Every structure is written in C-alpha cells, then in structure tokens.
Amino acid sequence: MKKMLRFLVVFLLIGLFLILGGMLALTWYYSSNFPVNTWINGVYCTGKSVEQVNEELVSAQEASAIVIVDADRVNWEIDMQAVDVRPDFTDALKAYLRQNASVHWLHNLQKPVSSQLTAEAYVADWEKLRAGLEGLPFVAEEKDMAVGVRVCREEGGFCLQDGNAHRLNLEKASAYLEECLSRGQTTIDLLEGGCYEDFPDSDSDRLQRDIWAQVCSFTDRGSRIVYDMGTEQISLTPDIVAGFLEAGPDGSLSLDQEGKLQISETAVRGWIEELAAAYDTCGSEREFAATRGETVTVQYVTYGTKLDVEAENAYLLEKLRSDSAQEETHVPAYVQQGYVRGLDDIGGTYIEIDMTEQKMYYYADGELALETDIVTGNTGRRMGTPQGINFVYAKQRNRTLRGADYESFVKYWVPVKGNIGIHDASWRSKFGGEIYKTNGSHGCINTPTNMMSQLYEMVEIGTPVIMFY
Incomplete structure (x- = not known):
C-alpha cells in the first residue's frame, strides 16, 4: 500500500512537472510568436512571428495615397504603390506582443481575440518617392519658375512676378516627407514643415x-x-x-x-x-420706338450731348x-x-411729334401724360415741318408770330428749333388727318388750345422733342 501511494505521488509530481514544463515552453514560445486565437486587422496570427505577421498585414493593406498639402492649401496625392511605399507594423506588433505574450495566451483559449493596429512607420524606395514628389504639377511649376522680381504687363494692367518669395525648397520637402513617413504620417503639410523660404533680393529686384x-x-x-x-x-x-x-x-x-x-x-x-x-x-442718328408701334431713325439736330x-x-x-x-x-x-x-439722353420725359399720324404725345417719366391731334407744316407748299431731335429752348405766353405773309396771335408759344415751335391755333376748328398736306402751317406744330394749355404747364425748358414722319 505504501508502495502504491509513493508511486501515485511520483506520478502526480511527474505530471505536474510536465504540465508546468509545457506551460513554460508555451510561455516562452508565445513570447516571440503570437498567441492562439489571435487576429490582427483581419489576419490570423497564431504562432507567427512579428516579421511574418508584418508581411501579411502589408499584403492585406489596401492601396493608399500620400497627401501633399502645398502652400496654397491644395491637396496633391502620390500613389503609395507607384513609389513602393509600404506600411511597417513592426513596432506596433512588438508592443502588442509585450502586452499579450507570456501567460496571457491562456485568455485566448476561451475565445478569439481580434485587434486593430495602425502602422507607426512607412518604408519606401526613397529615390522613387522623390521622383513622385517632383512629378506633382505644383512642384514641376515651381522648378520652372524663374528666380527674381519683375513688374510685367498682363491683360488689363500690370502684375508683380515675384520669383523670390515663398519658394519651395525641394531638398527640405523631400527630407520632411521621409521624416513624416518614418513616424507613420501620410498627410504632409509642406508649409507646416518649413519647406518654403524666401530668396534674397538683388539690387534689380x-x-x-x-x-x-x-x-x-x-x-x-x-x-x-x-x-x-x-x-x-x-x-x-x-x-x-x-x-x-x-x-x-x-x-x-x-x-x-x-x-x-x-x-x-x-x-x-x-x-x-x-x-x-x-x-x-x-x-448722330438713333433708333426711336414710336408710339405708333414702329422704330424710326431720327437725327439729332439742336438737341444732343457732347463732352x-x-x-x-x-x-x-x-x-x-x-x-x-x-x-x-x-x-x-x-x-x-x-x-x-446718360447713354440714353432722351430718357423717359419728351415730346413726340409724329407728322405722318399728325399726332403729338407728351411722356413724363415714361408715362403718357398727353395725346392730341395736330397740324404740322404744309407739305404741298414745301413748308413741311423738319424732322429731327430738338428741344424746348423757351416758353412764352401771348405772343404774335410774324412771317412774310402772316401775323398770328397765340396764347402759348414753345419754340423747339429756330422759328419752328409748338403753339395753339385758335383759327383752326379741325386737327389731324391729312390737313397738313394742303392746308398745313408754315412749319410750326398747330395744337388745340385746350391741349396746348396743358402741355405748356407740364413741359420744361430743355425737354427733348422728337419730330419724324
């Protein structure tokens, strides 16, 4: 019985020793290899070394880009794959092992452990990377820009072409790019990195x-x-x-x-x-929209603008x-x-005399304020009222108009061109129609007295008068 007991004790001690030895062996093994049931960034890592997992994580990494921010805050991209830039997870993986190695692998026996790591550095073919930087349009433009300061003519004036201020130092930019990638930074702000500098001015500058x-x-x-x-x-x-x-x-x-x-x-x-x-x-001549619905061409005669x-x-x-x-x-x-x-020096206030229609209109601020039939110069006797753009140059009450063969008293006299004017004609009982062709005036614009009295009160000296057939 004593022998059996000793045998059992020895057997248990040997088993315990083997278990402890196995656990120590696994602990030692997992100090440099990833524990069981370990997943990182979707990659199964159990039993693999840092180097092996790093390679798999790099292979699984989706294609990405380096973002270069220039001085004008414009973003430019360099394809990582095109310039052989690869993420390096080595430091992150080593840190993970330090925290999860040894006996911590026992926790993983219960359920899989998934983690997400980011690259703490990037490695690259630095020559290819520099070539990629130099191939960006803003860098190529910078390299072609002349050094020096010059005032130049351009469309609409002059500009200052400053080839000395705020120039990109390509050597600093390349070094800063490498520095940022080495610490895992893929957005590179060149201005923040001090990659721009001013060249000294010469006497000419x-x-x-x-x-x-x-x-x-x-x-x-x-x-x-x-x-x-x-x-x-x-x-x-x-x-x-x-x-x-x-x-x-x-x-x-x-x-x-x-x-x-x-x-x-x-x-x-x-x-x-x-x-x-x-x-x-x-x-000059101008187009005028007549009240009768047509556009007529009328020449400036006494009215007009001249700088x-x-x-x-x-x-x-x-x-x-x-x-x-x-x-x-x-x-x-x-x-x-x-x-x-203004460009339209007739504006919205004017007198319109349509000698074909034998009508006179007075517009005030674009609104028709007066309309009346008239009788203009006798075309049958070659006394037709002259066409043209003129203006009211005077106003007079109770005047006697005299000519070679006439003497007429009028209550309202509004001259517009020499001795041609607008006035009442109390001796007429009819106006409008074709009276002007055989029994027209000596050239003036005969107007009914009641309409003439209204026009006289409204019109101001200087008002344009557009006269046409």
Missing part, C-alpha cells in the same frame, strides 16, 4: 519692388475717381488706371530721371475720347499727377448737355 509700390499707389489713387455720367456710374478700375502708365513694347514701365513712373498722355486722352464716343450724340474732351483730358491728367487719394465722384464738363445725362 529691389528696384522692381519699388516700381510695383508706385504702380499700386498710382492705381489706388486713380481708382478712387468715379465718373458720374447720369444714369451710369463709371469707376476708374485699377485695370483702367494701369493703362494710363507709359510702357515700352516689352511691357516695361517708363521712369523719369527721378525714378518716378511716367503717365501716358496719349493713353489718357484716348480713354477720354472713347468715353466721348460712347456718350456724344450731337449730329468737353479738352477740359476732361486736363482734369484727369491733373488728378493722376496729384498725390491726393480722396474719393471723388466727378460730373464731366460738356460742350453741350442734354436734358438727361
């Missing part, structure tokens, strides 16, 4: 900067002027003002002996003449040469000014 400062000051002063053309306001934009500077064929700005910008008097006058061409109407080019040229040159930087709204000088200022 400093001169160009001084010229640019003068250009900015000049355009700022000039662009404070607004031309009040009536219904339109024309601002002298920086682009317009820049066009007043004297420049050579190559776009380089001309300086005087003191190094100051020179103003092109030819350009200033040219702009004033263009302004006059747009707004002058004296002697004083000489006065405006002198004004603008003086302002451009001044150091004043005050806002100014300028009403131009006119040789002749219409009742309305």
